[in-house]
Amino acid sequence: MLTSAVFASLFLLASAQPWKRSLFIESITDCSQLPSYSNDTKIAGPWTIKVDSCYNGTSPDGLCSIEGFESGSDITRQRGDRPNTIEHGFITIVSDKNNLKTQLRCNGLLNTIEAYVLSGPGDGALDWHAVGIDHHPSTGRLVWGKPDAEPVQAYRHYHHGEPVDGLFLGSNNQTNWSVHSAGRDVSITDMKPYWVPRLMIPETSIRENEFRTLIRIDGS
Numbered sequence: 001m002l003t004s005a006v007f008a009s010l011f012l013l014a015s016a017q018p019w020k021r022s023l024f025i026e027s028i029t030d031c032s033q034l035p036s037y038s039n040d041t042k043i044a045g046p047w048t049i050k051v052d053s054c055y056n057g058t059s060p061d062g063l064c065s066i067e068g069f070e071s072g073s074d075i076t077r078q079r080g081d082r083p084n085t086i087e088h089g090f091i092t093i094v095s096d097k098n099n100l101k102t103q104l105r106c107n108g109l110l111n112t113i114e115a116y117v118l119s120g121p122g123d124g125a126l127d128w129h130a131v132g133i134d135h136h137p138s139t140g141r142l143v144w145g146k147p148d149a150e151p152v153q154a155y156r157h158y159h160h161g162e163p164v165d166g167l168f169l170g171s172n173n174q175t176n177w178s179v180h181s182a183g184r185d186v187s188i189t190d191m192k193p194y195w196v197p198r199l200m201i202p203e204t205s206i207r208e209n210e211f212r213t214l215i216r217i218d219g220s
Contacts, residue, residue: 024161025175028154031106034167035219045105046116049169051093051179051197052216057206064211066179069095070218072194073102073117073144074187075124086124088145089117091131092187093179093195100190104131104217106154113152113169115144118189133171133199140177140198142169142215154217167220176200178210 031037034044049071054064072094075086091102103116105128115131118124132149134141143149152171157164168175179197187194197215198204206212 024158025170025173026156026158027173028156028167029111031108031111034106034154035217037106037108042108043105044108046103047105048101048218049091049104049215050218051211052166052168052214054179054211054213056211064213066093066095066195066211066213069093069195071102071104071115072099072187072189073115074189074194075118085121086119088143090134090144091115091142091197092182093197094187094192095195096192099192099194100187113154117144119145135201139204140201142197142199165220166214167217169215169217171199172201174199174201175214177213177215178206179213180207180210 028034031042031044035047037044051064051066051069054067055062056064070093072092073089074092075089094101104113105116106113107128110130112130114128116126117129119127119129129144131142131144132146132152134143134146134149142152150171152169154167155170155173155175156167157175170176177197177199179195182194182196185194186192197213200206
C-alpha cells in the first residue's frame with residue numbers, strides 16, 4: 001500500500017481539481033472492514049478520527065500545524081423551549097493531550113457511524129449517537145442529533161489501482177475536508193480551544209485560514 005505521506009502529494013492535486021482517473025475512492029459498506037471489529041457485537045471500534053495528509057496553503061513548505069490532531073466534540077443549545085437539554089452538537093478537532101477525546105464506532109446492527117457524545121437534560125450523559133454531514137447552516141460540519149444530516153461513511157483510496165494506507169471519512173463519494181480554528185471559542189465540554197472540520201463538496205471552496213486535509217480513522 002502507498003503510505004499516507006506519499007498520498008499527501010496526490011491529495012493536494014485532487015484538492016485543487018476534480019479527482020483524476022488515477023485517483024479512485026471506494027465506499028466501505030460493512031463495519032466488519034473497519035478497525036477493531038467484533039463478530040459478537042457487530043461493532044467496529046471505538047476509535048478516534050484524526051487529521052491526516054493536512055496541507056497549509058499559506059506555508060512555503062505546506063506544513064500543517066494540526067497534522068495528527070484527534071477528534072473532540074462540542075454541543076449546541078438552540079431550542080428555546082428546552083434550553084437545559086442537550087439535543088445536538090458537532091465533532092471537533094482537538095490538540096492538547098489533556099483535551100477530552102471523542103470516540104467513534106461503526107454500528108453494524110444499524111449500519112451507521114456513531115460518536116460517544118453528551119446528550120439529554122442538564123449537563124447530559126455520554127451515549128452513542130449517529131453522526132452525519134450538515135450542509136446547512138454549518139456547511140459540511142460532522143454533526144450528531146440532526147435528523148436531516150446526510151450519512152457519513154468510510155472510504156478506501158486508490159492510486160493507479162494500488163490501495164493507499166488508511167480508511168477515511170466522507171459522504172457522497174467526497175473525502176476532502178477543510179479545517180479551521182474556532183478562534184477564541186472554547187468547547188462547552190472542556191472549555192478548551194478546538195478546530196472545526198467541514199466536508200468539501202463541489203459547491204464549496206477553501207476559505208481563508210483553512211487547511212485542506214483528510215480525516216482518517218485512527219488505527220487504519
